Amino acid sequence: MSPTLVSRIDASVLKAIAPTPPSKKAATQRAIITAFGEMLPELLTLIECTTPLRIAHFLAQVAHESDGFCTLEEYASGAAYEGRADLGNVRPGDGVRYKGRGPIQLTGRTNYRAFTVWMRKIDPTCPDFEAKPELVATSPWAGWAAAFFWERNNINTRAADLDDLIKATKIVNGGRNGLEDRRRYLAKAKTAIATLTADQLSGVQLFPVLRRGMEGEAIEQLQRALAAAGYYHLSIDGDFGPGTEGALRSYQGDTGLTVDGIAGQKAFASLQDFWPKEV
Structure with missing residues (x-):
């Protein structure tokens, strides 16, 4: 797919996908959509998420995980992840400290450490996210964290290219949580992208x-x-x-x-x- 499509994936596409938020979340949603939308062409190009299917699946997952672009931090405390060695949470307090953050809810000490390594290949001056995990819920790092997770888990080829929403959801969430909501977002994303490419x-x-x-x-x-x-x-x-x-x-x-x-x-x-x- 031509880079032209990627260059057109911006805040306007996110707005087309996003639900109408409660009034108390409206300002936050606008801020997230604006900041994340500005980054999308660069992020999507970097992780080779450039076909209509890949882009649609990426947007569907981040839309659900961010509660319709209304938050960059998990609402729950993170205590449920305490002691999860599979996430690298081996020290007391790691569950809360490394709770889900970013539009795709990066979770666990291991992922925060790996994100730092990955990000420093792009920007050697970036923070140590294992030491300062709260920064993953702020721009621009939140957007980069979503790109990191998508690339590291090969979601393009493992799920998006196959148009396999269930597999993508299992990779992102570990199960089928919110599957119908993700399905609705996927349909909206496909329609928004198809409209962009209509002239082609x-x-x-x-x-x-x-x-x-x-x-x-x-x-x-x-x-x-x-x-x-x-x-x-x-x-x-x-x-x-x-x-x-x-x-x-x-x-x-x-x-x-x-x-x-x-x-x-x-x-x-x-x-x-x-x-x-x-x-």
């Missing part, structure tokens, strides 16, 4: 708005795309009937688009990975 779709911009009752080659292409996405199971006949409309509505609902059964530019953009190659 070959031929799609030439299609009219498609709706029930229409016929022709454009409808056939839409049916093929919906079939490839797993939503259309009838014959490819170029007739926009109830079956095509139902498949489109289901797809729209699952991907965060307006459910109106009408295929416009956003629907085409969202379906880009499934669009017939000849288009």
